[in-house]
Amino acid sequence: MWFRNLRFYRFSDEFTLPEDFEAKLNEHLFRACGRQEQSTFGWYSPFGADSEVLSHRLNECYLICARREEKVLPAAVINAELDEKVRQIQDAEGRPVNRKEKQTLKEDLVHQLLPQAFSRFRLSWGYLDLKRQLIVVNESASNKAEDFLGLLRSTLGSLPVQPVGTAEAAEVFMTDWLIGNSLPGAFELGDEAELRSPQQDGGILRCKNEDLTRDDIQAHVDGGKQVTRLGLIWQEQIEFVLETDLALKRVKATDMLMEQQDDLVDPTPDQKLDADFMLISAQVGELYDDLIRAFSSDSSN
Incomplete structure (x- = not known):
């Protein structure tokens, strides 16, 4: 787990x-x-x-x-059955089937097919x-x-x-972090980011497996794009992608963290779950504390 x-x-x-x-x-x-x-x-x-x-x-x-x-x-199965029902009615009664009747037929079909x-x-x-x-x-x-x-x-x-939210828009913080690689002490840049123009019809730049400090990527920030997703590494322990709602996606323990975990010899499923939960609750709790501090107004001090 x-x-x-x-x-x-x-x-x-x-x-x-x-x-x-x-x-x-x-x-x-x-x-x-x-x-x-x-x-x-x-x-x-x-x-x-x-x-x-x-x-x-x-x-x-x-x-x-x-x-x-x-x-x-599957919608394709329901629609195929519905088309056949409609065709039968049209052939037998010589009239078109209106939208309301089609909806009723569709509901009846779902009722019939659910047990199967x-x-x-x-x-x-x-x-x-x-x-x-x-x-x-x-x-x-x-x-x-x-x-x-x-x-x-x-x-x-x-x-x-x-x-959990922030007083100021998260993209403001993440954009500042990407500029000059000026992250709070617990974090370092990963290799993934999404940059969006604040204009409604503006461009989007998505980077994966890239050095985010490269001049051409930094030029997009200088041009006004804001960071809306940012790959980060916490304490060399956990990798993740941070989004503007403070959700963490694709969370992964680093090799360093897994090496620190005590090895259990032939653990039972219960022992494995207990060990995993001990690791998760401890590390995620500390990560959360650092994340909230990073988004405080004085996080750069």
């Missing part, structure tokens, strides 16, 4: 978990789709299907996992860091992270969180 994407949400009020947290999770346990359900979403054990434990605590951090089932009905549809499953991971009053969600898309938070909100009854 490793968090490949990081979205940070901060509690707006002092938050503690209820003593019956595990029981509350169990009330919203994942279940398979019924014959006419297109999707279901519920809590799932971090330790897998054979475990009934729905959370894993390490110090003041609580790891939780949700599972989603979605019935897959294949299922797609995916896991969504996150953890609560009560020391930092933070929730970290492993999702690249904000709507998927909001689904995770929505399930947690339904489970707990309320969830006073908001996305």
Whole structure:
């Protein structure tokens, strides 16, 4: 287990978990789709299907996992069936089929085909860091992270969180960092960036596997483009791409970090998960602290 994407949400009020947290999770346990359900979403054990434990605590951090089932009905299949239904009606009754009737026919087809549809499953991971009053969600898309938070909100009854943000636009900071490679001390440049012109019809420059200090890339910044995505390396431990909403994409542990992790001899799945979570919660927590300091108004001092 490793968090490949990081979205940070901060509690707006002092938050503690209820003593019956595990029981509350169990009330919203994942279940398979019924014959006419297109999707279901519920809590799932971090330790897998054979475990009934729905959370894993390490110090003041609580790891939780949700599972989603979605019935897959390819649009091409539905549209082909719909076209055939429309053709049959037109041939039999000699009249055109209007839009409203087509929509009704389509809904009926979905209802008929759902029991035969294949299922797609995916896991969504996150953890609560009560020391930092933070929730970290492993999702690249904000709507998927909001689904995770929505399930947690339904489970707990309320969830006073908001996305972590900055007082000044993040692209202002990242553009300043790229100019002259003047980053806060905990970070160094990676090899990826996206630069956008502030004009609505302006150009976009995307760089991968490049030396971002090159004169031609710096010239685009001098010409007015702003950095909207920036590859960074934190403490030689974690590589990631930072976006303007402070989401971290394509998060990867460096070889240096993995070499520092204690090697377990033939670890059980439970031991492996515990070791991974210990590494993630400790490193991501410190990374978050440095990231917030970097975006403070005096970060360059």
